[in-house]
Amino acid sequence: MESIRLDQVCLWRRTQEEFSYDLKKTVLSIFEGKYRQPAKKLVLDNIDLVVEKGEKIGIIGSNGAGKSTLLKVISGILQPTTGTVRVRGKIAPLIELGAGFDSEISVIDNILLYGVLLGFSRAEMKERSDSILDFAELEDYRFIPVKGLSSGMVARLGFAIATDIQPDILILDEVLSVGDESFRNKCQKRLDQFWDSHVTILVVSHSMDFIRNSCDQAIWLSKGHLKLAGGSQEVVKSYLDSVT
Numbered sequence: 001m002e003s004i005r006l007d008q009v010c011l012w013r014r015t016q017e018e019f020s021y022d023l024k025k026t027v028l029s030i031f032e033g034k035y036r037q038p039a040k041k042l043v044l045d046n047i048d049l050v051v052e053k054g055e056k057i058g059i060i061g062s063n064g065a066g067k068s069t070l071l072k073v074i075s076g077i078l079q080p081t082t083g084t085v086r087v088r089g090k091i092a093p094l095i096e097l098g099a100g101f102d103s104e105i106s107v108i109d110n111i112l113l114y115g116v117l118l119g120f121s122r123a124e125m126k127e128r129s130d131s132i133l134d135f136a137e138l139e140d141y142r143f144i145p146v147k148g149l150s151s152g153m154v155a156r157l158g159f160a161i162a163t164d165i166q167p168d169i170l171i172l173d174e175v176l177s178v179g180d181e182s183f184r185n186k187c188q189k190r191l192d193q194f195w196d197s198h199v200t201i202l203v204v205s206h207s208m209d210f211i212r213n214s215c216d217q218a219i220w221l222s223k224g225h226l227k228l229a230g231g232s233q234e235v236v237k238s239y240l241d242s243v244t
Helices: 023-031 067-075 107-117 122-136 151-164 181-195 208-214 232-243
Strands: 002-014 040-052 056-060 082-087 091-094 169-173 200-204 217-222 225-231
Touching: 002 067, 002 200, 040 067, 040 200, 040 225, 056 067, 056 208, 056 232, 067 082, 067 091, 067 169, 067 200, 091 151, 107 122, 107 151, 122 151, 151 181, 208 232, 217 232, 225 232
Parallel strands: 056 200, 056 217, 091 169, 169 200
Antiparallel strands: 002 040, 002 082, 217 225
């Protein structure tokens, strides 16, 4: 059964320079007759992809290849400019851990909000809150606003929520780079449970050994193109051959 399908997905995005081009400068440039249309870049180019339920897919490629952007499109964080994205099941996206939290409200309220946004009921998230706080080692911060947490604490909270709710699809983007060694080991043990289940997993990693040993399939992105898809051993070998 298909879990994820992308058909001819393209995504154009404004360049970083244009994102920093503020409203005041825009108005002034219009008055001075110097206004120009924002530059855009083709970040994903005609992506066709089918992921079957329960598959573990590694996504590889150089920096700027479109790996994280692809995960955001699948997660619904970004909408494709053209093409269609179909997803069956509840997704837990571990992308930019902590993104989406409201810094002004408490940790416990963010747990409830985050879970509801992922499609779970408020009552269910209340039942899960103690186990989430325990895993994140934030029991004493239950009523503290998120803005009072360190970036590491916020990342731990995001990981704890997304992996506690048992999603149908788990989206991972270099998530094990957060926290100290003890917490990373705890994260790895929890992720191992997902690998042994029927959860569909898409993971971006720069560790080719991890992709080879942990993923059934892999896809290689290059400048927004899907350059190669297939068995993880084959795709990783082709990628490494191209960069050595």
